[in-house]
């Protein structure tokens with residue numbers, strides 16, 4: 001399945017403190033993905049990590065909107081926006097990668113959500129697709145045609161990163177045991193997996209990925 005000369009990349013999506021069960025925007029079981037990431041990283045020549053990296057007062061924060069609470073939906077930068085608790089503020093501990101994440105193999109970090117006026121769930125583009133993070137160019141320049149994704153959260157940043165990757169033309173594999181969902185509405189995670197599958201993403205667990213890569 002790996003064409004000669006083609007390279008695969010592992011993308012670790014937002015494995016950050018604020019998305020852990022102890023964080024500001026807790027994802028149930030979020031810390032379970034850390035060991036999966038550490039186990040897989042060695043099997044890839046290129047590992048990229050995305051990092052949600054918001055300025056204080058980011059427009060996705062409920063605190064930035066008078067009278068709003070987390071979970072409300074507003075319009076931001078021309079796109080519908082779920083409002084969240086303040087999270088992943090630049091330079092603060094909540095924005096750091098989980099301390100147990102093995103960062104030694106990470107070759108590149110993509111910071112996203114840096115514009116206060118628009119959110120960026122995807123590691124490729126802002127939510128209105130106006131700004132490119134540079135990730136697709138980086139992957140192309142390295143000869144990457146297939147990306148493997150894991151991280152947080154299944155129903156937001158993993159999903160939108162996967163859908164953009166498919167749209168751009170990458171082959172995409174979701175490492176299912178390496179993802180956890182926010183599940184604001186029960187079933188969101190499962191529906192997100194369904195959407196990704198419908199968009200042509202392959203679903204494998206980490207054992208299958210390791211077997212495949214020998």
Ligand code: VGL
Nearest residue numbers: 014052084152153156157
């Ligand atoms: C995320 C909500 C807000 C994510 C980021 O990483 O999935 N979710 N910001």
Ligand code: ZN
Nearest residue numbers: 052060088113
């Ligand atoms: Zn965010």
